[in-house]
Amino acid sequence: MISIARQQKGVRAKEAQPSAWRNMNFMILLISGAIISFGSKIYELSLPLILYHYTNSPVVMSTMRGIEFLPNLLLAMFIGVLVDRANKRNWTLWTIFLQIVILLILYFSLQEGKPSLYLFYICGFLLMTFNYAFLNARMSMVKQALPNELLTSANASFNFIYTLIGIMGPTLTGLILMFSNLHSGLLLTAMAFIFSYFILLFLKTNEVIHEGKAGFWKELKEGWKELFHNKTLWTITILVIFINATAGMVDTTIIYFAKDQLHLSDIEIGMLLSTLGGGGLLGSLLVGKVRKKWPTYKVIVVSTLIIGITYLMMFMTESPIWFGVALLLNGISTTINSICVWTFRQESTPHHLIGRISGITGSLFKLAMPFAIFSAGWISELADPSIVFLLAWIGNMMLFLYFRLVKLWNTAM
Numbered sequence: 001m002i003s004i005a006r007q008q009k010g011v012r013a014k015e016a017q018p019s020a021w022r023n024m025n026f027m028i029l030l031i032s033g034a035i036i037s038f039g040s041k042i043y044e045l046s047l048p049l050i051l052y053h054y055t056n057s058p059v060v061m062s063t064m065r066g067i068e069f070l071p072n073l074l075l076a077m078f079i080g081v082l083v084d085r086a087n088k089r090n091w092t093l094w095t096i097f098l099q100i101v102i103l104l105i106l107y108f109s110l111q112e113g114k115p116s117l118y119l120f121y122i123c124g125f126l127l128m129t130f131n132y133a134f135l136n137a138r139m140s141m142v143k144q145a146l147p148n149e150l151l152t153s154a155n156a157s158f159n160f161i162y163t164l165i166g167i168m169g170p171t172l173t174g175l176i177l178m179f180s181n182l183h184s185g186l187l188l189t190a191m192a193f194i195f196s197y198f199i200l201l202f203l204k205t206n207e208v209i210h211e212g213k214a215g216f217w218k219e220l221k222e223g224w225k226e227l228f229h230n231k232t233l234w235t236i237t238i239l240v241i242f243i244n245a246t247a248g249m250v251d252t253t254i255i256y257f258a259k260d261q262l263h264l265s266d267i268e269i270g271m272l273l274s275t276l277g278g279g280g281l282l283g284s285l286l287v288g289k290v291r292k293k294w295p296t297y298k299v300i301v302v303s304t305l306i307i308g309i310t311y312l313m314m315f316m317t318e319s320p321i322w323f324g325v326a327l328l329l330n331g332i333s334t335t336i337n338s339i340c341v342w343t344f345r346q347e348s349t350p351h352h353l354i355g356r357i358s359g360i361t362g363s364l365f366k367l368a369m370p371f372a373i374f375s376a377g378w379i380s381e382l383a384d385p386s387i388v389f390l391l392a393w394i395g396n397m398m399l400f401l402y403f404r405l406v407k408l409w410n411t412a413m
Contacts, residue, residue, distance in 0.1 A: 020154045025145040028203050029138055030154075032196040034161045036096070039192030040131065041165050043103070046185030047124070053182055054114055067121050071129040073366045079133050080359020081219050084352060088137045088144070089205050095134040096197045102126050103190040110183035136362070139346065140354045144205065148347045152291050155339045155346075156284045163280035163335070223356030226349070233348055235403070236300060237361050240341055242399050243304060245368035246392040247334065249376040250311060254327075257385040262320050275324040279331020286332065287339045296340050301403050303337040308396025315389035 020026050051060050083091060102123050109115035142154050227234055258264045258272060290299055310333065313326035349357045376388045 020146055020150045020157065023145055023150075025203055025205070026142065026154060028199060029141060029145070030157055030161070032199040033138060033158060034165070035192050035196045035199070036134070037162050037165045039189040039196075041168070042185050042192070043127070043189040046182055046189075047120075050110070050182050050185075051120065055117070060117065064120060064124055068124050068128045069366075069370070071125060072132050073363060073370070075129060076132060076136070076362040077220065077223070077356070077359040079129075079136055080223065080356040080362075081216055083133065083136045083140060083355030083359070084219070084223075086137070087205075088141045089200070089203050091137045092134050092141070092203075093197060093200055095130040095137070096193050096200070099127055099130050099134075100190050100193045100197070102130075103186050103193070107183055107186040107190065110181075110186070132362070136355055136358050139342075139358050140351070141203075141205065143346045143349075143351060143354055151346050152339065152343045153288050155342050156287050159335060159339055160281060160284035163277050163284060163331075166280070167274055167277035220356065223353055223360050226353050227357060227360055230348055232297070233345060233357075233361070236297075236341055236344065237364050239300070239304065239399060239403055240361075240365050241368050242395060243307070243337070244365055245372035246311070246395040247307070248369040248372045249388050250314070250330075250392050252373045252376045253380055253385045253388040254314075256380050257314075257389075258320075258323070260380075260385060261318075262323065264320060268320065272320060272324050272327065276327040276331045279328040279333075280335045281331075282328075283332040283335025284339070287336045290336055291340060291343075296344050299340050300337055300344075301400060303333045303340070304396055304403070305400040306333040307337065308393050308400060311389045311393040311396060315386050315393060 047064065051064060106115070106119070106123050109119060143151065146154055227237070254273070255269060258269045264272065294302075307330060310326045310330035313329070314323060317323050317326065345357060345361060346354065379385070379388050379391070
């Protein structure tokens with residue numbers, strides 16, 4: 001009888017454990033986010049194909065990529081102030097609606113004939129701006145909807161879906177190429193966004209709106225003060241700046257290395273890159289267990305070391321199989337590192353400042369990437385692409401040693 005009572009008590013305790021999957025607002029955000037990620041991936045794949053079809057110019061395509069990169073780097077911190085002031089539900093609905101309008105403008109312009117390149121540049125910039133504005137507000141709403149102990153699993157769920165859709169990239173590309181007109185992909189993206197818009201109408205929030213009486217610049221300054229006051233988050237931010245720099249170098253070089261050094265075909269490169277996505281899926285599934293077993297700061301620092309080791313593996317290998325193993329391990333460790341950073345940022349930031357902290361750190365995270373990517377291109381062009389992997393390994397090893405011995409290891413988190 002005692003054994004049965006204990007079993008029943010254990011079952012009730014297990015059922016009583018909170019779960020993000022039982023939270024209706026979180027499920028609405030997750031489903032709508034999955035659909036938006038799907039639509040965004042179609043847009044990301046179709047736009048380069050459209051530009052190549054009309055211009056046959058790699059310069060135009062790279063310029064478009066650079067313009068899409070700018071909103072996150074230049075505007076993120078300012079968007080964060082506006083997000084903290086806004087009703088997050090209405091804000092997300094407006095950002096999605098404006099993206100739908102822009103996509104339809106592009107679609108009908110292409111339907112009527114060849115539009116100006118400036119229209120592509122302007123629309124691309126605005127689409128990425130509103131996309132970041134949506135993501136910033138969603139992060140705030142997830143923090144509002146869930147207790148801190150569920151934020152890791154929530155972020156892992158979003159990352160799992162994003163990575164899964166990324167792995168579907170080759171399939172989606174084939175789908176786009178089957179269309180009679182390439183720009184039909186833009187219409188399909190708009191339809192996905194419309195579907196998400198109606199799903200988000202069911203979102204229910206009771207947030208207190210921040211009126212912004214202090215003034216825009218004072219509120220932005222308040223966000224910077226909070227970041228400096230949170231010593232651990234500021235230290236992690238500095239670490240991520242350099243992690244992203246080395247990752248940007250490697251990401252830029254992988255395809256060129258696979259083509260130039262490993263002599264792989266396009267299909268083989270696609271299969272190789274799928275191992276990176278598979279690692280991302282595994283990392284999303286493992287991060288909750290890892291974070292429960294070890295303190296967050298140790299996970300971040302040790303995963304930085306493991307990421308560096310995968311760069312060394314890439315430098316040393318001459319085999320596509322071992323290169324794929326390195327990409328798999330890189331996907332796992334990078335995903336765990338990123339989710340831990342995102343989650344700690346949410347956990348340690350007051351709700352009324354989450355938009356500003358997300359915006360400021362979001363801008364800082366990308367600060368060194370343009371220079372690193374530019375340098376990697378020149379190194380590959382003038383020397384050997386494998387040198388990029390060697391430099392990235394040295395960079396991550398220096399980061400690990402510094403933050404292990406000096407800065408972060410003994411921090412309480």
